[in-house]
Amino acid sequence: MAATCRGTGFGLRILSEADSAPCDPGLRAKLHAAAAAAGNREVPDLLSGAGHDGAHMTALCGYAMLFVRCRDGISHNPAESVRPSDLAAAQAVLSDFLRAG
Numbered sequence: 001m002a003a004t005c006r007g008t009g010f011g012l013r014i015l016s017e018a019d020s021a022p023c024d025p026g027l028r029a030k031l032h033a034a035a036a037a038a039g040n041r042e043v044p045d046l047l048s049g050a051g052h053d054g055a056h057m058t059a060l061c062g063y064a065m066l067f068v069r070c071r072d073g074i075s076h077n078p079a080e081s082v083r084p085s086d087l088a089a090a091q092a093v094l095s096d097f098l099r100a101g
Contacts, residue, residue: 021055024062031064034096038089066090066097 003010028045035043046067054063068090071081 018055021058021063023054023064027062027064030100031066031093031097034093034100037096038092040089040093066093 032043048065048067052063052065054065057063068082069086071083072079074080
């Protein structure tokens, strides 16, 4: 173990636990349709283990997430950077998604 090699200690304490909360299939389908309507030919499904706000809302409603491409895949970090064109594409998808209801 790295801690032993370095002569330090190691401890583990669970601070938070939550069940997984898959996105709502119907909302995901509507996001896919909105992306197609906005001209996106390839819309990959991404798995996320993150505890986004939506995961905590599952007792009240379904949720889905739209990810926006970040430079070098860095997100949730001060180095996160997105292109204005990617933000415009996400805005178009969300607008179509909301209009479709």
